[in-house]
Amino acid sequence: MANKEPKGAYNRAPIFDGENYDYWKECMSVHIQSVDMDVWDAVANGRFQPQVVANGVAQDKPKADWSDDDKKKVQYDLKARNILISSLGVNEYHSV
Numbered sequence: 001m002a003n004k005e006p007k008g009a010y011n012r013a014p015i016f017d018g019e020n021y022d023y024w025k026e027c028m029s030v031h032i033q034s035v036d037m038d039v040w041d042a043v044a045n046g047r048f049q050p051q052v053v054a055n056g057v058a059q060d061k062p063k064a065d066w067s068d069d070d071k072k073k074v075q076y077d078l079k080a081r082n083i084l085i086s087s088l089g090v091n092e093y094h095s096v
Contacts, residue, residue, distance in 0.1 A: 013028065013031050013032075013083050013084075013086060013087040014027040014028055014031060014087060015087055015088070015089060016028075016087055016088055016089060016092050017089045017092070018089065018091060018092055028083075028084070028087060031083070032080065032083055035079070035083065036076070036079070038072075038073075038076045039076050039079045039080050039083070040080075041076070042073070042076040042077045042079070042080045043080045043084075047077050048073040048074055048076070048077050049074075050065075050066050050067075050070035050073075050074070052065070
């Protein structure tokens with residue numbers, strides 16, 4: 001019997017079409033964790049902004065001063081956003 005799933009379908013993020021949100025949310029959680037646990041941490045912990053403390057005050061670190069670790073963490077955020085945005089139908093994208 002031929003497999004009717006498109007090749008690589010297991011790598012595709014589930015598309016949210018406005019229905020069955022709880023199901024989509026669980027599928028998306030598993031999908032992102034399977035892509036990279038650090039990407040999932042970016043979703044769970046929120047956006048990472050490299051910072052530096054000057055005179056006891058936290059400030060955004062200039063991009064030119066980002067360490068390799070800072071760049072990696074920012075990249076995890078961007079990967080998470082890419083997965084989430086690409087998983088929304090057009091109507092849901094405009095609603096968000």
